Amino acid sequence: MATTAAGEIGAEGRRVAAASSLSARLARSWRRNGAGYLFLTPWLIGFFGLTLGPTLASLYLSFTDYDLLTPPRWAGLKNYEYAFFQDERLRHALWVTFHYVIWAVPLKLAVALALAMALDRSVRGVGLYRAAFYLPSLLGASVAIALLWRLIFGADGLVNHLLFVILGIKGPGWVTHPDYALWTLIALAVWQFGSPMIIFLAGLRQIPQDLYEAASMDGAGAPRQFFRITLPLLAPVIFFNLVFQTIEAFKAFTPAFIVSGGRGGPVDSTLFYSLYLYIEAFENFRMGYASALAWLLLVIIGIFTATAFLTSRYWVYYEDEGR
Amino acid sequence: MASLELRNVVKRFGAVEIIHGVDLTIEDGEFVVFVGPSGCGKSTLLRMIAGLEGISAGEVYIDGELVNDVAAAKRGLAMVFQSYALYPHMTVRKNLSFGLETMGASREETKQRVAQAAEILQIDALLDRRPGQLSGGQRQRVAIGRAIVREPRIFLFDEPLSNLDAELRVQMRVEINKLHRRLGTTMIFVTHDQVEAMTLADRIVVLRAGVIEQVGTPLDLYNHPANLFVAGFIGSPRMNFLAAEMVAGEGGETRIRGKSGLDLVFPAVDPRQEKVTFGVRPEHLGIVDPAGAMLTGEVQIAEHLGGETFLYVALPSGETIVVEIKGQAAVQSGERVGIEVDAAACHVFGGDGLLIGRVAGSELPSSAARIEQASAQAARL
Numbered sequence: 001m002a003t004t005a006a007g008e009i010g011a012e013g014r015r016v017a018a019a020s021s022l023s024a025r026l027a028r029s030w031r032r033n034g035a036g037y038l039f040l041t042p043w044l045i046g047f048f049g050l051t052l053g054p055t056l057a058s059l060y061l062s063f064t065d066y067d068l069l070t071p072p073r074w075a076g077l078k079n080y081e082y083a084f085f086q087d088e089r090l091r092h093a094l095w096v097t098f099h100y101v102i103w104a105v106p107l108k109l110a111v112a113l114a115l116a117m118a119l120d121r122s123v124r125g126v127g128l129y130r131a132a133f134y135l136p137s138l139l140g141a142s143v144a145i146a147l148l149w150r151l152i153f154g155a156d157g158l159v160n161h162l163l164f165v166i167l168g169i170k171g172p173g174w175v176t177h178p179d180y181a182l183w184t185l186i187a188l189a190v191w192q193f194g195s196p197m198i199i200f201l202a203g204l205r206q207i208p209q210d211l212y213e214a215a216s217m218d219g220a221g222a223p224r225q226f227f228r229i230t231l232p233l234l235a236p237v238i239f240f241n242l243v244f245q246t247i248e249a250f251k252a253f254t255p256a257f258i259v260s261g262g263r264g265g266p267v268d269s270t271l272f273y274s275l276y277l278y279i280e281a282f283e284n285f286r287m288g289y290a291s292a293l294a295w296l297l298l299v300i301i302g303i304f305t306a307t308a309f310l311t312s313r314y315w316v317y318y319e320d321e322g323r
Numbered sequence: 324m325a326s327l328e329l330r331n332v333v334k335r336f337g338a339v340e341i342i343h344g345v346d347l348t349i350e351d352g353e354f355v356v357f358v359g360p361s362g363c364g365k366s367t368l369l370r371m372i373a374g375l376e377g378i379s380a381g382e383v384y385i386d387g388e389l390v391n392d393v394a395a396a397k398r399g400l401a402m403v404f405q406s407y408a409l410y411p412h413m414t415v416r417k418n419l420s421f422g423l424e425t426m427g428a429s430r431e432e433t434k435q436r437v438a439q440a441a442e443i444l445q446i447d448a449l450l451d452r453r454p455g456q457l458s459g460g461q462r463q464r465v466a467i468g469r470a471i472v473r474e475p476r477i478f479l480f481d482e483p484l485s486n487l488d489a490e491l492r493v494q495m496r497v498e499i500n501k502l503h504r505r506l507g508t509t510m511i512f513v514t515h516d517q518v519e520a521m522t523l524a525d526r527i528v529v530l531r532a533g534v535i536e537q538v539g540t541p542l543d544l545y546n547h548p549a550n551l552f553v554a555g556f557i558g559s560p561r562m563n564f565l566a567a568e569m570v571a572g573e574g575g576e577t578r579i580r581g582k583s584g585l586d587l588v589f590p591a592v593d594p595r596q597e598k599v600t601f602g603v604r605p606e607h608l609g610i611v612d613p614a615g616a617m618l619t620g621e622v623q624i625a626e627h628l629g630g631e632t633f634l635y636v637a638l639p640s641g642e643t644i645v646v647e648i649k650g651q652a653a654v655q656s657g658e659r660v661g662i663e664v665d666a667a668a669c670h671v672f673g674g675d676g677l678l679i680g681r682v683a684g685s686e687l688p689s690s691a692a693r694i695e696q697a698s699a700q701a702a703r704l
Contacts, residue, residue: 213402214404214408216374216396217373217396218422218425221394228410228421
């Protein structure tokens with residue numbers, strides 16, 4: 001039936017149909033998806049107005065001298081040359097940031113996985129425990145907690161008080177001593193294990209129980225089951241958490257800003273990259289240079305993420321592969 | 324190779340008791356099938372033997388050694404799961420060698436045993452694939468291969484064929500049978516399919532609601548079911564059951580009488596008044612001229628399978644009875660037929676469901692006696 005009808009319309013008819021079909025398709029598409037786009041509108045306005053615009057502006061500004069008071073002046077590659085070849089403080093900030101990322105991310109993931117495994121069982125009140133363990137992540141990024149952390153780890157803080165009462169040791173000012181300040185921030189990051197923990201928990205739920213049963217019939221005890229079944233099957237989730245947490249750690253700002261009073265001290269020991277960028281932009285008013293730093297950070301994060309993705313095929317197994 | 328003994332084994336989940344005190348001894352090298360309807364506890368019992376479920380009460384012995392508190396990993400058993408439970412991230416080769424690796428087998432030995440298992444199961448060509456790339460039947464073979472390589476003391480099979488299509492199921496059934504002959508290892512096989520049970524088992528354990536109903540060789544259970552449940556469960560199509568009454572006959576003999584005209588002498592017990600169930604398998608019925616026949620009825624459906632014919636006959640009492648005829652019977656739906664009964668092969672069950680006896684009276688009639696009795700019966704009809 002349909003083919004006969006199409007044949008009768010002929011070539012002329014088809015051209016007319018094609019011309020009108022674009023608007024018809026658009027109208028149909030709008031009828032089908034219009035409500036969805038309406039719901040997306042706030043986000044779309046936010047993305048184009050508040051994210052994409054400033055991002056592109058900062059790319060332009062990174063090639064200028066700009067002190068916020070006078071209009072930006074074109075400077076070519078000067079900012080990048082300074083960053084690459086002259087800025088010793090930037091090199092230090094990079095070292096601090098790498099140090100932070102390399103310790104905080106694996107430790108946080110290890111703690112998150114350990115707790116997820118502990119909570120992945122049906123014990124009475126396990127929901128309550130999960131909520132309780134997730135709480136630090138809700139609070140952790142906030143200014144209040146960073147302030148609290150500063151008090152707990154200060155020279156007269158709770159930690160030192162306990163150390164003195166229990167062990168009789170007079171502890172250093174953890175956040176004010178250059179050897180310990182960064183470690184205090186790493187501890188703060190590890191403490192915010194909640195969101196990777198929740199994701200690990202969901203990942204653990206996906207591993208069929210009968211694989212563990214088969215493994216125990218194969219004579220495998222708990223450690224071997226963990227390394228040969230749990231870890232490989234959790235690899236996609238570990239990979240996701242690793243990439244996500246690494247990006248977060250590179251961008252870390254609030255804790256260092258609050259704990260060090262916005263200076264990156266003591267002796268620049270907590271001068272995170274983002275914090276240095278902030279100081280350059282809003283204290284030294286070198287907005288052009290700060291923009292260049294922001295784009296360099298994007299490239300650094302990009303390189304790390306790309307490396308993770310490229311190596312992932314050697315260690316991440318996806319269930320749907322090779323079907 | 325090992326023997327297994329269960330002594331008054333009980334399983335409770337909280338307050339609910341699932342397995343109510345099972346006693347069972349399995350000899351070295353035996354092929355035992357646990358069969359029963361869904362929820363009868365057969366898989367739970369198997370998992371308790373495996374060590375995957377705790378034992379609430381009672382004792383499990385493997386080769387005389389109490390294993391209640393021995394972890395599954397240490398019992399030296401192998402299990403084939405219904406879902407196969409192959410490690411999805413490992414190649415077939417790795418799946419097979421994983422158990423050997425945990426045993427600390429040498430590289431050379433591992434290689435050799437994997438090769439041997441792969442050859443037995445004809446999966447040599449698949450060794451470098453992942454489970455996701457295999458068909459259902461191939462996965463099944465790998466799952467069995469994984470059990471073989473470890474040379475376990477006992478093989479446990481948990482409904483391993485239920486995910487296969489009918490043709491493949493028959494084929495794998497034959498292969499498992501061959502495998503048992505070849506290895507001679509004790510095997511315990513769980514299924515809800517009585518045909519699998521009949522074809523594979525040295526001995527069948529029929530379970531219902533966490534209790535063993537009967538243990539015996541396939542033909543034992545078929546010929547001498549201990550109760551109504553076993554009689555109805557074993558055999559396909561199932562045994563016909565007719566409501567009947569045990570009464571004293573005119574000459575003082577015991578008779579079994581049913582509404583549909585059923586009337587047989589039952590010499591096995593002294594006469595007493597009791598409601599009973601009369602059971603006879605379809606193949607022990609035949610079609611005769613309705614005139615003078617003890618049972619008559621109307622054929623509702625005739626299934627012509629070529630090799631045999633099944634007739635579903637409605638009796639005047641409203642009961643339906645299935646008659647199996649060897650070969651191709653020229654009977655059509657709607658036809659009125661008489662039914663002859665091979666009295667030597669009939670069963671009578673009491674009100675409690677337990678077997679009272681067989682109509683012929685003797686416990687195990689010889690085939691000669693059966694033919695004689697059958698022909699006498701036929702002559703009477």
